[in-house]
Amino acid sequence: MVRCFRWQTVLEQPGLAARSEAQPPRLVELSSENLLVVQNLKVYFSQDAGFLRFARKPSLKVVDDVSFSLPQQRTLGIVGESGCGKSTIAGALAGLKPVTSGEIQFAGSNYTYVIERRNREALRGLQMVFQNPDSSLNPRHTVEEVLRRPLRCFKIVAREKERDHIISLLNAVQLDESYLERRSSQLSGGEKQRVSIARAFAGGPQLVLCDEPISSLDVSVQAAVLNLLQKLQREHNVALLFISHDLNIVRYLSDEVAVVYLGKVCEIGPTEAIFNPPYHPYTEALVSAIPVINSKGEMKAIRLEGSVPGPANPPSGCLFHTRCPRKVGTICETQEPPAQNGGDGHTIYCHIPLEELREMQTVKAVVVQ
Ligand SMILES: Nc1ncnc2c1ncn2[C@@H]1O[C@H](COP(=O)(O)OP(=O)(O)OP(=O)(O)O)[C@@H](O)[C@H]1O
Ligand SMILES: [Mg+2]
Numbered sequence: 265m266v267r268c269f270r271w272q273t274v275l276e277q278p279g280l281a282a283r284s285e286a287q288p289p290r291l292v293e294l295s296s297e298n299l300l301v302v303q304n305l306k307v308y309f310s311q312d313a314g315f316l317r318f319a320r321k322p323s324l325k326v327v328d329d330v331s332f333s334l335p336q337q338r339t340l341g342i343v344g345e346s347g348c349g350k351s352t353i354a355g356a357l358a359g360l361k362p363v364t365s366g367e368i369q370f371a372g373s374n375y376t377y378v379i380e381r382r383n384r385e386a387l388r389g390l391q392m393v394f395q396n397p398d399s400s401l402n403p404r405h406t407v408e409e410v411l412r413r414p415l416r417c418f419k420i421v422a423r424e425k426e427r428d429h430i431i432s433l434l435n436a437v438q439l440d441e442s443y444l445e446r447r448s449s450q451l452s453g454g455e456k457q458r459v460s461i462a463r464a465f466a467g468g469p470q471l472v473l474c475d476e477p478i479s480s481l482d483v484s485v486q487a488a489v490l491n492l493l494q495k496l497q498r499e500h501n502v503a504l505l506f507i508s509h510d511l512n513i514v515r516y517l518s519d520e521v522a523v524v525y526l527g528k529v530c531e532i533g534p535t536e537a538i539f540n541p542p543y544h545p546y547t548e549a550l551v552s553a554i555p556v557i558n559s560k561g562e563m564k565a566i567r568l569e570g571s572v573p574g575p576a577n578p579p580s581g582c583l584f585h586t587r588c589p590r591k592v593g594t595i596c597e598t599q600e601p602p603a604q605n606g607g608d609g610h611t612i613y614c615h616i617p618l619e620e621l622r623e624m625q626t627v628k629a630v631v632v633q
Contacts, residue, residue, distance in 0.1 A: 299470055299503050300334040300357070305366035307349070307356050311576060322364060324575050326352045328527040329366075334520075336470070339497070339504040341518030341535070343511055343550065345572060349527040350507045351395070354475045357505070358392045371470060388418045391464040395476040397456035401448040407434070407459055408444040414466040433462045436499075437492055454485035458492065465496050471503045479508070490517065511550055515539055520609070523547045526583045527575055533610030542621035544612045545590040582615065590624070592616060 268274065306329060308322035327349045334340045342350050355361035357368060359379030368375040371389055375382070394400040401410060411430045415421055421429045431441050437458035448456055457477060464472050474493065478486040490513065497504055508514050514521055515535055522532040523544060531544035539551060549566040570587045573579055579586045585596040592615055601613045612618060 297336055298333045299336045299371060300505070301367075301369040302333070302353075302357070303331050303367045303369075305330045305353070305356060305368065306364040307352050307361055308364040325578060326527050326575050327356065330522075330524070330527070330529055331366075332520075332522050332529065332532060334471070334503050334505060337497075337501050337503055338519045339506055339517050341514035341521040342505065342507045342524060343509060343514050343521060344524035345509065347572070347574065348524045349575075350509075350524060351475050352527075353524075354392065354473045354505065354507055358390065358473055384418065388467045389470045390473065391467060391469040391471075392473040392475065393457070393460050393464045393477045396480055397453065397460045398448070400460055401456055403448050406445050406447055407439075407451075410459060410463055411466055414463060418467040420467060433466055434459075436465070436496065437462045438488075454481050454489060457481060457485075457489055461489070461492065461496065465500055465502070468500070469502055471505065472497075474504055474506045476507055476509070478513070479510075486513075493517075511554055523550070526573060526578055528583055529613070530584060531610075531612050533606065534608055537606060537608060537610040541625035542606065542612065542618045543625055544584075544614055545588050545616075545621075546584050548625055549589070582613075590616060590621075 305327055306325070307327040309324040309326055310322045311324050330349075330353060332340065342353065344350055352361055356363050357370075357375070359375070359377060359382050362378050363376050366376070370386075373386060375386065375390070379387070405413075408427075408430055411433055412426055415426055415429060430444070434440065434443055439455065439458055439462075443451070443455070443459075448459075451459065457480075461477070472493075477493070478489050481489060493504065494517065496502070504517070506514065506517050515538075518535050520533065521535050521538040522529050523538065523546060524530070525546050531538060531547045538547060541548075543551060549568050552564060552566045566589055568587045568589070573583070573586060579597075581595070581597045581599050582588070582601045585591050588596065595615050599615070601615050604612045604614060604618050606612060606618055612621070614621065
């Protein structure tokens with residue numbers, strides 16, 4: 265049931281059918297040139313406290329050998345369980361977490377350095393929307409001050425035109441002039457996140473890192489903020505790196521998806537490839553847990569046994585072997601899985617050959633209604 269006077273008009277809109285099947289939207293005139301290239305990124309933290317923190321080499325492998333690239337104007341989704349290192353990847357890209365080794369190339373420049381060592385132009389190109397807007401907005405600043413800062417810092421408009429520009433930024437996130445004098449304590453969660461998004465887009469970035477930007481919002485506001493992000497992405501021609509543990513949202517938004525388990529990428533590729541067999545057994549479990557409405561048949565949810573290992577004590581061989589329902593034997597416990605190429609940039613890190621995976625997942629995935 266839909267409470268709406270315009271339901272028939274809405275149904276007749278072209279493209280709605282495809283959207284309702286959660287097809288990821290494609291942007292027109294995509295550039296194939298890579299904006300962001302991450303190679304063998306490692307972010308290790310120290311397990312020690314106090315002085316030993318500086319004396320010993322960091323050994324907590326929170327992000328371990330992660331590589332991916334992101335073309336201009338495209339969206340890469342990063343999914344994985346809580347604690348798998350998603351925010352640490354975003355933090356390293358934004359220069360908020362020091363990189364242990366590896367390389368981050370952004371728009372042809374080296375971004376492997378922490379934020380203090382990045383110049384103004386480098387800061388402008390890459391902006392971030394944080395998971396919790398409460399901690400990312402200065403409570404002492406009004407909305408106008410929050411949005412004026414990037415305009416001044418990156419010299420976006422002349423001072424006399426600042427106020428008009430700030431109002432147009434607010435309008436772009438569907439807030440009006442009346443919000444200018446408010447502080448963050450006078451805003452709802454959704455409004456705070458809109459201001460954060462306006463701030464991220466204020467400086468004219470090429471890439472916006474979105475670290476679970478909607479997870480603290482209720483469902484109706486989530487949809488509004490997601491639509492807003494997509495609209496701004498189209499209007500400003502920016503690329504998005506969208507982090508979430510909600511596979512449905514990632515599927516809807518992303519052109520490509522990277523599935524991360526315990527600090528390593530276990531599967532990466534175009535969205536359609538990720539959501540169809542062959543899957544990495546971990547992706548298979550995540551996909552099987554997506555609730556399906558009105559389908560003819562649905563995948564049986566795979567319940568992963570065992571506790572989630574932490575980066576302090578990672579399993580040997582394949583990191584997923586302690587919980588993998590498709591474990592084949594000691595090879596999984598002793599040897600790191602090879603990268604198997606599924607074509608079109610789709611890579612699965614698993615010991616089971618892709619054809620075998622496809623066969624067992626196609627047969628076992630379909631369950632009687
Ligand atoms: N500065 C730090 N020192 C030590 N360990 C850290 C540090 N920062 C993060 N960690 C650890 O790194 C792991 C990954 O943290 P991260 O915040 O990247 O996870 P996440 O995937 O974003 O999780 P969530 O979905 O809950 O936000 C966690 O086990 C966390 O305890
Ligand atoms: Mg996080």
